[in-house]
Amino acid sequence: MEAFFGYGFFQRALLAGLFVAIACAILGVFLILRRDAMIGHGLAHVTFGGVALGLFLNVLPLGAALVVAILASLAIMNLKERAGLHGDTAIGIFSSVGMALGIALATLAGRFNADLLSYLFGDILAIDALEVGLSTVLAAVVIIAILANYRRLMYLTFDREAAKASGVKTAHLDVLLAILTSVTVVLGMKVVGILLVTALLVIPAAAGLLLAVSFKQALLFSSLVASLSVVFGLLAAFYLDLPASATVVLFSFLLFVVFFLLRRKKLS
């Protein structure tokens, strides 16, 4: 196993995977508690449209996906507030449109091929040095932004009205969360692919929330589950010759089950 850790491709995958998974887990705690867990799913579909747009215009797909995801997340937020739609309805509209746009553009570009499939299913073991650098820095920015606004975000999540009456700029924080979620979904796409990115946002955070008795514990436990999922998921992918996206997600679910059983034991 030691030799395996010596491989350059594994080190790159591990570094980017850990940073991205921890960013997803920390953000996921806030999204779940805000009843916004499915926004990751919606934005992932929109991201597919962004990737296809990048391929169609022959620009960096990751960059195009990032721009499209940020615009979509802000649009979802606005639609919720101004049209009085429920969050899941707004997400449903944009995710369908994003997917439809992706299919149309990818077909027009004539590149409905391996390029697009790698974004759909993720390919972290094939990640290059530039992508590692970009993913690690962006994930670190997401983590720092959340931790820097930790108390405000917690207050907003717990009691929006009281937070506002305490002078918290709730609208600014909503925009911040929307942008951070978009960045995280695009990064997660590289690790587990568009189809499974919701898993990184939801499963480790849900596991952490099962056992946490404080907010700090929720963030720590979620990050732990995310990290273990990446490490063991990558190892399993290598030894069992399976796609890393699948093994990372399956390991996170396994840990969720363990946390669930521990919670039941604790309650009994």
Added chain:
Amino acid sequence: MNEARELIRVEGVSFQYDSIPVLEEVSFSIARGDFMAILGPNGSGKTTLVKLILGLFRPTKGRVLLLGKSVEEFRAWFKIGYVPQKATHIDPFFPASAREVVAMALLSGPHVAGRGKKEEDEAVTLALERVGMAAFRNRPIGSLSGGQQQRVIIARAIVNAPELLFLDEPTAGVDAATQGLFYEMLHRLNKDQRITIILVTHDIGIVNKHVTKVACLNQRLVFHGTHAEFCQSEAFKTMLASGHLVSHTH
């Protein structure tokens, strides 16, 4: 009235929601040390008035002065404590300890800037002690009873040692015995800590026992004065006759 004593001034405030008038031409003031009840039937604009004072809504007409400043320019939010309606409708799985819930409000103010963990802990412990919840500081908020959660929310509202405390129907759904203890605690905060309290309630028992001033709303301000004056007023008789006041044994 002495300006230094006047903490809130509401001047000709009107508010419409989707073109439907909710409040019309409301004017009154609240002085330091008051324990004021805002009374009125459902839909009379009580909660809206509190939200207008706190800057959560903007009046369509008129203005609100908070501690001498227009509410739009007011920045010293640490001087205000607020317990919203349904504050104890808490997600039972929210993973915050009582300590974390109280510390949420430690966000701004000159006395907070640069505050270290030790000072923060002291402020949180003091607030929890004042509401008799210090022993529960590490318990998850969702595991506490409704009455205990309510105390923690009050601790959050007073952790910055506010000058003004707003409570919007804080005891809805809480049993009579717990309500009694709760209002005794509010009484002590008003008398001992000199916190000015604005309470939205339907409970005439509370009004009679603890409140010094009354504002009675029905879209318009139909009464504003002392508790003794209220008991002699037409507004009191009308509200009692229409069943808009209830009385619990405390």
